[in-house]
Amino acid sequence: MAPLVEARGVHKSYWLGEKEIHVLRGASFSLEPGEMASLVGPSGVGKSTFLHVIGTLDPPTAGTVLFEGQDAFSMSEEHLAGFRNNSIGFVFQFHYLLPEFTALQNAAMPGLIHRQPREKAEAQAREMLEIVGLGDRLDHRACCSPTSRPATSTRLPAKGFTRFSAS
Numbered sequence: 001m002a003p004l005v006e007a008r009g010v011h012k013s014y015w016l017g018e019k020e021i022h023v024l025r026g027a028s029f030s031l032e033p034g035e036m037a038s039l040v041g042p043s044g045v046g047k048s049t050f051l052h053v054i055g056t057l058d059p060p061t062a063g064t065v066l067f068e069g070q071d072a073f074s075m076s077e078e079h080l081a082g083f084r085n086n087s088i089g090f091v092f093q094f095h096y097l098l099p100e101f102t103a104l105q106n107a108a109m110p111g112l113i114h115r116q117p118r119e120k121a122e123a124q125a126r127e128m129l130e131i132v133g134l135g136d137r138l139d140h141r142a143c144c145s146p147t148s149r150p151a152t153s154t155r156l157p158a159k160g161f162t163r164f165s166a167s
Contacts, residue, residue, distance in 0.1 A: 002069030003030045007054050010063035012046070023049045026063070056084050086114075103129060104138040 012024040023046045031037055039047050052058040054065055056072050065072045067087070075083060097106045104122060107129050111121025129135055 002066065004033045004035075004068060005054060006030045006064075006066045007050075007060075008064045008066070010050070010053055010060045010065065012049050012053055012058070013061045024053070024060070029054065055088055056080055099141060102139050102141060103134055 007027060007029040010024050010027045010029075011022070014021045014023065027046070027050055029037075029050075039051065041047055049058070053060050056065065059073050067083070072080060072083070098109075101109075104125055107125035108118070108121040111124055112118065114121075116124075126135070126138065129138060134140075
């Protein structure tokens, strides 16, 4: 069985004027279903860049990113966007919760975007908020509660979810 996600020899460079900045130089990584991993290191070593590449937000300059053996960047832009939306959950360093909505409404948003009936999206959101310990704060607004847990719960309902966190 292929790993859930695998990066092979990933390079990522950016151009600053005429100077090429090498951020990743041959990074490799493999994660099996059910495994958890942490990416740690000092500021500026490329952690967020690596997570953006394996999360399919940014293509590698060289190397391969595979999900269950399929090269993610061989997909069309449209197919890759659909794959990312349905299969990968992101919790960003800044949580991007909508402050005018409650924790329940924020957590239900991915289901509503996927055109789930409101009742189903809210039931899933309620379950995810319970998992992260916020079942008693469903009606709290983003400005009034710890934001990382509601932000995490917005990504858990994604079907076949994979969780990456950049911090």
